[in-house]
Amino acid sequence: MSSILKKTDLGAWAAALEAEVFAPALADGVWAYQPVAPGANDGGVALTHPNTARPPKNFAFPQREVLYTFEQLKGQAPKLTETLPNPAPVVVMGVRPCDGRGAPRNDMVFTGAFDDPYYQSRRAKTAYVGLACNTPPSPNCFCKAVGGSPSSKEGLDVQLTDLGDRYHVVAVTPRGEELIEAGGKLFAEAGAADEKESQRLHSEAAKCEQRTFGDLAAAAPALKKNFDSEMWQSLAKACIGCGICTFLCPTCHCFDISDEVTGQSPMRGERVRTWDNCQFPDFTMHSSGHNPRETLGARLRQRVNHKFLYFVENNGTQQCTGCGRCISFCPVGIDIVAVLDRMIQA
Numbered sequence: 001m002s003s004i005l006k007k008t009d010l011g012a013w014a015a016a017l018e019a020e021v022f023a024p025a026l027a028d029g030v031w032a033y034q035p036v037a038p039g040a041n042d043g044g045v046a047l048t049h050p051n052t053a054r055p056p057k058n059f060a061f062p063q064r065e066v067l068y069t070f071e072q073l074k075g076q077a078p079k080l081t082e083t084l085p086n087p088a089p090v091v092v093m094g095v096r097p098c099d100g101r102g103a104p105r106n107d108m109v110f111t112g113a114f115d116d117p118y119y120q121s122r123r124a125k126t127a128y129v130g131l132a133c134n135t136p137p138s139p140n141c142f143c144k145a146v147g148g149s150p151s152s153k154e155g156l157d158v159q160l161t162d163l164g165d166r167y168h169v170v171a172v173t174p175r176g177e178e179l180i181e182a183g184g185k186l187f188a189e190a191g192a193a194d195e196k197e198s199q200r201l202h203s204e205a206a207k208c209e210q211r212t213f214g215d216l217a218a219a220a221p222a223l224k225k226n227f228d229s230e231m232w233q234s235l236a237k238a239c240i241g242c243g244i245c246t247f248l249c250p251t252c253h254c255f256d257i258s259d260e261v262t263g264q265s266p267m268r269g270e271r272v273r274t275w276d277n278c279q280f281p282d283f284t285m286h287s288s289g290h291n292p293r294e295t296l297g298a299r300l301r302q303r304v305n306h307k308f309l310y311f312v313e314n315n316g317t318q319q320c321t322g323c324g325r326c327i328s329f330c331p332v333g334i335d336i337v338a339v340l341d342r343m344i345q346a
Protein backbone atom coordinates (compact mmCIF):
# COMPACT_ATOMS: atom_id res chain seq x y z
CA MET A 1 0.00 0.00 0.00
CA SER A 2 1.28 3.45 -0.80
CA SER A 3 0.39 6.90 0.50
CA ILE A 4 0.22 10.54 -0.42
CA LEU A 5 1.85 13.33 1.56
CA LYS A 6 1.24 16.98 0.68
CA LYS A 7 4.50 18.87 0.23
CA THR A 8 3.31 21.47 2.71
CA ASP A 9 3.11 18.69 5.33
CA LEU A 10 6.76 17.60 5.03
CA GLY A 11 7.83 19.82 7.92
CA ALA A 12 4.98 18.52 10.10
CA TRP A 13 6.04 14.95 9.30
CA ALA A 14 9.64 15.74 10.26
CA ALA A 15 8.41 17.23 13.52
CA ALA A 16 6.30 14.13 14.26
CA LEU A 17 9.28 11.77 14.01
CA GLU A 18 11.00 10.77 17.23
CA ALA A 19 14.41 11.23 15.71
CA GLU A 20 16.94 13.84 14.70
CA VAL A 21 15.87 14.74 11.19
CA PHE A 22 18.26 15.97 8.50
CA ALA A 23 17.36 17.31 5.07
CA PRO A 24 19.27 19.06 2.29
CA ALA A 25 19.55 22.83 2.65
CA LEU A 26 21.46 25.36 0.59
CA ALA A 27 24.11 27.25 2.54
CA ASP A 28 26.75 29.43 0.87
CA GLY A 29 25.88 27.88 -2.48
CA VAL A 30 26.39 24.29 -1.28
CA TRP A 31 23.64 21.71 -0.76
CA ALA A 32 24.30 19.84 2.48
CA TYR A 33 22.31 17.74 4.94
CA GLN A 34 21.37 20.07 7.79
CA PRO A 35 19.40 19.37 10.96
CA VAL A 36 15.73 20.21 10.63
CA ALA A 37 14.64 22.35 13.55
CA PRO A 38 11.84 20.74 15.60
CA GLY A 39 8.52 22.06 14.34
CA ALA A 40 10.12 23.41 11.18
CA ASN A 41 7.75 24.59 8.50
CA ASP A 42 8.00 23.08 5.04
CA GLY A 43 10.67 25.70 4.13
CA GLY A 44 13.13 23.67 6.22
CA VAL A 45 12.37 20.43 4.38
CA ALA A 46 11.60 21.49 0.85
CA LEU A 47 13.55 18.75 -0.98
CA THR A 48 14.25 20.96 -3.98
CA HIS A 49 17.90 19.95 -4.10
CA PRO A 50 19.67 18.39 -7.10
CA ASN A 51 21.98 16.25 -4.95
CA THR A 52 24.00 17.18 -1.89
CA ALA A 53 27.70 17.89 -2.34
CA ARG A 54 28.52 15.35 0.37
CA PRO A 55 26.79 11.99 0.39
CA PRO A 56 25.01 10.79 3.56
CA LYS A 57 27.69 8.17 4.42
CA ASN A 58 28.86 10.21 7.42
CA PHE A 59 25.68 9.38 9.36
CA ALA A 60 26.98 5.82 9.86
CA PHE A 61 30.66 6.51 9.23
CA PRO A 62 31.63 9.95 10.56
CA GLN A 63 34.72 11.68 9.22
CA ARG A 64 36.28 11.56 12.70
CA GLU A 65 35.34 9.10 15.39
CA VAL A 66 36.90 8.42 18.81
CA LEU A 67 37.40 4.66 19.24
CA TYR A 68 38.54 4.81 22.87
CA THR A 69 40.31 7.09 25.29
CA PHE A 70 43.50 6.30 27.17
CA GLU A 71 45.15 7.55 30.32
CA GLN A 72 48.37 6.47 31.99
CA LEU A 73 49.15 7.41 35.55
CA LYS A 74 52.81 7.19 36.49
CA GLY A 75 53.83 3.63 37.38
CA GLN A 76 50.44 2.18 36.44
CA ALA A 77 49.16 0.22 33.47
CA PRO A 78 47.36 2.36 30.87
CA LYS A 79 43.61 2.70 31.40
CA LEU A 80 41.56 2.32 28.24
CA THR A 81 37.93 3.48 28.14
CA GLU A 82 35.63 2.28 25.42
CA THR A 83 33.64 4.98 23.63
CA LEU A 84 31.13 2.94 21.65
CA PRO A 85 28.45 5.32 20.38
CA ASN A 86 24.86 5.12 21.56
CA PRO A 87 23.33 7.47 19.02
CA ALA A 88 19.81 8.83 18.93
CA PRO A 89 17.70 7.72 15.96
CA VAL A 90 18.40 9.74 12.82
CA VAL A 91 16.18 10.19 9.76
CA VAL A 92 17.84 11.53 6.62
CA MET A 93 15.37 12.96 4.13
CA GLY A 94 15.82 13.52 0.41
CA VAL A 95 18.42 10.82 -0.21
CA ARG A 96 18.87 10.31 -3.95
CA PRO A 97 18.71 6.72 -5.28
CA CYS A 98 22.45 6.56 -6.02
CA ASP A 99 23.25 7.47 -2.43
CA GLY A 100 20.68 5.00 -1.13
CA ARG A 101 22.57 2.29 -3.01
CA GLY A 102 25.74 3.36 -1.27
CA ALA A 103 24.44 2.23 2.13
CA PRO A 104 24.25 -1.54 1.47
CA ARG A 105 27.68 -1.39 -0.14
CA ASN A 106 29.14 0.20 2.98
CA ASP A 107 27.28 -2.39 5.07
CA MET A 108 29.18 -5.11 3.17
CA VAL A 109 32.45 -3.54 4.28
CA PHE A 110 31.59 -3.00 7.94
CA THR A 111 29.44 -6.10 8.50
CA GLY A 112 30.07 -9.77 7.91
CA ALA A 113 33.71 -10.77 7.53
CA PHE A 114 34.54 -7.94 9.90
CA ASP A 115 31.91 -6.50 12.25
CA ASP A 116 32.52 -2.87 13.08
CA PRO A 117 30.44 -1.97 16.17
CA TYR A 118 31.00 1.77 15.70
CA TYR A 119 29.57 1.74 12.19
CA GLN A 120 26.85 -0.77 13.04
CA SER A 121 25.51 1.12 16.06
CA ARG A 122 25.09 4.29 13.99
CA ARG A 123 23.75 2.48 10.95
CA ALA A 124 21.10 0.67 13.03
CA LYS A 125 19.75 4.05 14.14
CA THR A 126 19.83 5.70 10.70
CA ALA A 127 16.84 5.67 8.34
CA TYR A 128 16.87 6.99 4.79
CA VAL A 129 13.85 8.68 3.22
CA GLY A 130 14.71 8.71 -0.47
CA LEU A 131 13.60 10.99 -3.26
CA ALA A 132 13.30 9.45 -6.73
CA CYS A 133 14.87 11.50 -9.52
CA ASN A 134 12.25 12.57 -12.05
CA THR A 135 15.15 13.89 -14.13
CA PRO A 136 18.88 13.29 -13.53
CA PRO A 137 20.05 16.02 -11.16
CA SER A 138 23.54 16.22 -12.67
CA PRO A 139 24.93 15.92 -16.20
CA ASN A 140 27.44 13.46 -14.71
CA CYS A 141 24.84 11.00 -13.35
CA PHE A 142 25.36 7.44 -14.57
CA CYS A 143 23.30 5.33 -12.16
CA LYS A 144 21.83 3.28 -15.01
CA ALA A 145 25.29 2.25 -16.22
CA VAL A 146 26.02 0.67 -12.83
CA GLY A 147 22.81 -1.30 -12.43
CA GLY A 148 20.77 1.36 -10.64
CA SER A 149 17.93 3.55 -11.76
CA PRO A 150 16.54 7.02 -11.00
CA SER A 151 13.78 5.31 -9.00
CA SER A 152 15.85 2.61 -7.26
CA LYS A 153 14.67 1.82 -3.74
CA GLU A 154 17.81 -0.10 -2.76
CA GLY A 155 19.13 1.02 0.62
CA LEU A 156 16.14 3.26 1.35
CA ASP A 157 13.52 2.90 4.08
CA VAL A 158 10.94 5.12 2.39
CA GLN A 159 10.76 6.29 -1.20
CA LEU A 160 9.16 9.61 -2.12
CA THR A 161 8.22 10.48 -5.69
CA ASP A 162 7.53 14.10 -6.51
CA LEU A 163 4.05 14.45 -8.05
CA GLY A 164 4.07 18.26 -8.13
CA ASP A 165 2.21 19.49 -5.07
CA ARG A 166 2.48 16.14 -3.23
CA TYR A 167 4.64 13.06 -2.80
CA HIS A 168 3.76 9.51 -3.61
CA VAL A 169 5.15 7.60 -0.60
CA VAL A 170 6.19 3.95 -0.45
CA ALA A 171 7.49 2.17 2.64
CA VAL A 172 10.45 0.01 1.64
CA THR A 173 11.37 -1.48 5.04
CA PRO A 174 9.60 -2.07 8.39
CA ARG A 175 11.44 1.01 9.71
CA GLY A 176 9.94 2.94 6.81
CA GLU A 177 6.47 1.76 7.77
CA GLU A 178 7.06 3.04 11.31
CA LEU A 179 8.10 6.43 10.00
CA ILE A 180 4.95 6.73 7.92
CA GLU A 181 2.81 5.58 10.85
CA ALA A 182 4.39 8.30 12.99
CA GLY A 183 3.02 10.86 10.52
CA GLY A 184 -0.53 9.62 11.20
CA LYS A 185 -3.19 11.62 9.43
CA LEU A 186 -0.67 13.60 7.40
CA PHE A 187 -0.67 10.60 5.07
CA ALA A 188 -3.64 9.68 2.90
CA GLU A 189 -4.05 6.46 0.98
CA ALA A 190 -2.77 6.84 -2.58
CA GLY A 191 -5.38 6.52 -5.30
CA ALA A 192 -5.01 4.56 -8.51
CA ALA A 193 -4.28 7.81 -10.41
CA ASP A 194 -1.42 8.66 -8.01
CA GLU A 195 0.08 5.18 -8.39
CA LYS A 196 -0.16 5.47 -12.15
CA GLU A 197 1.43 8.92 -12.22
CA SER A 198 4.27 7.73 -10.01
CA GLN A 199 4.93 4.75 -12.29
CA ARG A 200 4.79 7.01 -15.34
CA LEU A 201 7.40 9.34 -13.83
CA HIS A 202 9.65 6.38 -12.95
CA SER A 203 9.46 4.96 -16.44
CA GLU A 204 10.06 8.38 -18.05
CA ALA A 205 13.09 8.84 -15.78
CA ALA A 206 14.36 5.37 -16.74
CA LYS A 207 14.45 6.54 -20.37
CA CYS A 208 16.45 9.66 -19.58
CA GLU A 209 19.77 10.18 -21.25
CA GLN A 210 22.74 9.60 -18.98
CA ARG A 211 26.44 9.08 -19.33
CA THR A 212 27.65 5.52 -19.81
CA PHE A 213 30.81 3.51 -20.39
CA GLY A 214 28.98 0.61 -22.02
CA ASP A 215 28.74 -2.88 -20.63
CA LEU A 216 29.15 -3.06 -16.82
CA ALA A 217 30.17 -6.73 -17.01
CA ALA A 218 33.05 -5.77 -19.30
CA ALA A 219 34.61 -3.42 -16.76
CA ALA A 220 36.25 -5.95 -14.40
CA PRO A 221 37.91 -8.07 -17.14
CA ALA A 222 39.07 -4.91 -18.91
CA LEU A 223 40.65 -3.56 -15.73
CA LYS A 224 42.34 -6.87 -15.06
CA LYS A 225 43.71 -7.00 -18.60
CA ASN A 226 44.96 -3.40 -18.46
CA PHE A 227 46.56 -3.52 -15.01
CA ASP A 228 50.00 -2.71 -16.42
CA SER A 229 48.77 -0.35 -19.12
CA GLU A 230 50.62 2.91 -19.65
CA MET A 231 47.22 4.54 -20.05
CA TRP A 232 46.98 4.91 -16.26
CA GLN A 233 49.87 7.34 -16.19
CA SER A 234 48.48 9.52 -18.97
CA LEU A 235 44.92 9.45 -17.59
CA ALA A 236 46.18 10.54 -14.16
CA LYS A 237 48.68 13.14 -15.40
CA ALA A 238 46.61 16.15 -14.30
CA CYS A 239 45.68 14.73 -10.86
CA ILE A 240 46.78 16.95 -7.98
CA GLY A 241 46.07 14.32 -5.32
CA CYS A 242 43.50 16.45 -3.51
CA GLY A 243 41.35 13.42 -2.67
CA ILE A 244 38.03 15.16 -3.35
CA CYS A 245 36.96 12.24 -5.57
CA THR A 246 37.06 9.77 -2.71
CA PHE A 247 36.04 12.02 0.19
CA LEU A 248 32.81 12.87 -1.66
CA CYS A 249 32.13 9.31 -2.81
CA PRO A 250 29.16 7.64 -1.09
CA THR A 251 31.01 4.31 -0.95
CA CYS A 252 34.67 5.17 -0.30
CA HIS A 253 35.35 4.01 3.23
CA CYS A 254 39.11 3.88 3.85
CA PHE A 255 40.25 5.22 7.18
CA ASP A 256 43.33 5.83 9.26
CA ILE A 257 43.74 5.32 13.00
CA SER A 258 45.89 7.61 15.09
CA ASP A 259 46.47 8.52 18.71
CA GLU A 260 45.79 12.13 19.65
CA VAL A 261 47.41 13.11 22.93
CA THR A 262 45.33 15.65 24.85
CA GLY A 263 47.31 15.89 28.08
CA GLN A 264 50.75 15.03 29.48
CA SER A 265 50.40 14.80 33.21
CA PRO A 266 48.96 12.22 33.36
CA MET A 267 49.45 11.25 29.73
CA ARG A 268 46.01 10.95 28.18
CA GLY A 269 44.38 11.08 24.82
CA GLU A 270 42.11 9.51 22.25
CA ARG A 271 42.50 6.82 19.65
CA VAL A 272 40.75 8.30 16.64
CA ARG A 273 39.57 6.98 13.32
CA THR A 274 39.51 9.48 10.44
CA TRP A 275 38.71 9.11 6.75
CA ASP A 276 41.80 8.43 4.68
CA ASN A 277 42.29 8.59 0.96
CA CYS A 278 43.95 6.33 -1.60
CA GLN A 279 44.74 9.37 -3.76
CA PHE A 280 47.17 10.74 -1.16
CA PRO A 281 50.82 9.85 -1.78
CA ASP A 282 51.37 8.74 1.82
CA PHE A 283 48.34 6.43 1.91
CA THR A 284 50.54 3.42 1.19
CA MET A 285 53.88 4.87 2.27
CA HIS A 286 55.90 2.35 4.30
CA SER A 287 58.01 3.46 7.24
CA SER A 288 61.05 2.45 5.17
CA GLY A 289 60.18 5.20 2.69
CA HIS A 290 59.17 2.70 0.01
CA ASN A 291 55.80 3.43 -1.56
CA PRO A 292 54.18 0.64 -3.59
CA ARG A 293 51.83 3.19 -5.19
CA GLU A 294 54.32 5.89 -5.92
CA THR A 295 52.80 7.30 -9.08
CA LEU A 296 49.57 9.17 -9.82
CA GLY A 297 48.70 6.46 -12.31
CA ALA A 298 49.03 3.71 -9.70
CA ARG A 299 46.73 5.64 -7.36
CA LEU A 300 44.08 6.31 -10.00
CA ARG A 301 44.24 2.63 -10.97
CA GLN A 302 43.67 1.66 -7.35
CA ARG A 303 40.59 3.91 -7.05
CA VAL A 304 38.99 2.55 -10.21
CA ASN A 305 40.05 -1.07 -9.68
CA HIS A 306 38.79 -1.09 -6.12
CA LYS A 307 35.34 -0.05 -7.31
CA PHE A 308 35.03 -2.08 -10.48
CA LEU A 309 37.34 -5.08 -10.00
CA TYR A 310 38.35 -5.89 -6.41
CA PHE A 311 34.96 -5.10 -4.86
CA VAL A 312 33.26 -7.18 -7.55
CA GLU A 313 35.60 -10.09 -6.77
CA ASN A 314 35.00 -9.77 -3.03
CA ASN A 315 31.32 -8.85 -2.89
CA GLY A 316 29.77 -9.67 -6.25
CA THR A 317 28.84 -6.08 -7.08
CA GLN A 318 30.62 -2.92 -8.13
CA GLN A 319 31.29 -0.30 -5.50
CA CYS A 320 30.18 2.70 -7.55
CA THR A 321 26.59 3.92 -7.66
CA GLY A 322 27.01 6.41 -10.50
CA CYS A 323 26.37 9.58 -8.47
CA GLY A 324 28.91 11.44 -10.63
CA ARG A 325 30.37 13.48 -7.74
CA CYS A 326 33.95 12.39 -8.39
CA ILE A 327 33.59 13.80 -11.91
CA SER A 328 31.69 16.97 -11.05
CA PHE A 329 34.02 17.99 -8.22
CA CYS A 330 37.42 16.92 -9.57
CA PRO A 331 39.28 20.21 -10.06
CA VAL A 332 41.21 18.90 -13.07
CA GLY A 333 38.45 17.00 -14.87
CA ILE A 334 39.45 13.38 -14.24
CA ASP A 335 36.38 11.42 -15.28
CA ILE A 336 35.75 7.85 -14.10
CA VAL A 337 33.27 7.19 -16.92
CA ALA A 338 35.84 8.22 -19.53
CA VAL A 339 38.52 6.15 -17.74
CA LEU A 340 36.32 3.03 -17.79
CA ASP A 341 35.41 3.67 -21.41
CA ARG A 342 39.11 3.83 -22.35
CA MET A 343 39.88 0.64 -20.46
CA ILE A 344 36.98 -1.26 -22.01
CA GLN A 345 37.85 -0.04 -25.50
CA ALA A 346 41.58 -0.85 -25.17
Ligand code: SF4
Binds near residue numbers: 241245246332
Ligand atom coordinates in the same frame (compact mmCIF):
# COMPACT_ATOMS: atom_id res chain seq x y z
S1 SF4 B 1 39.56 14.84 -7.34
FE1 SF4 B 1 40.72 14.73 -9.27
S2 SF4 B 1 42.65 15.82 -8.81
FE2 SF4 B 1 41.70 15.33 -6.83
S3 SF4 B 1 42.67 13.34 -6.28
FE3 SF4 B 1 40.71 12.88 -7.33
S4 SF4 B 1 41.31 12.55 -9.48
FE4 SF4 B 1 43.04 13.63 -8.47
Ligand code: SF4
Binds near residue numbers: 245250321322326336
Ligand atom coordinates in the same frame (compact mmCIF):
# COMPACT_ATOMS: atom_id res chain seq x y z
S1 SF4 C 1 33.15 6.47 -7.82
FE1 SF4 C 1 32.40 8.53 -8.35
S2 SF4 C 1 30.46 8.20 -9.43
FE2 SF4 C 1 30.95 6.27 -8.38
S3 SF4 C 1 29.86 6.41 -6.43
FE3 SF4 C 1 31.94 7.20 -6.07
S4 SF4 C 1 31.80 9.44 -6.38
FE4 SF4 C 1 29.93 8.50 -7.24
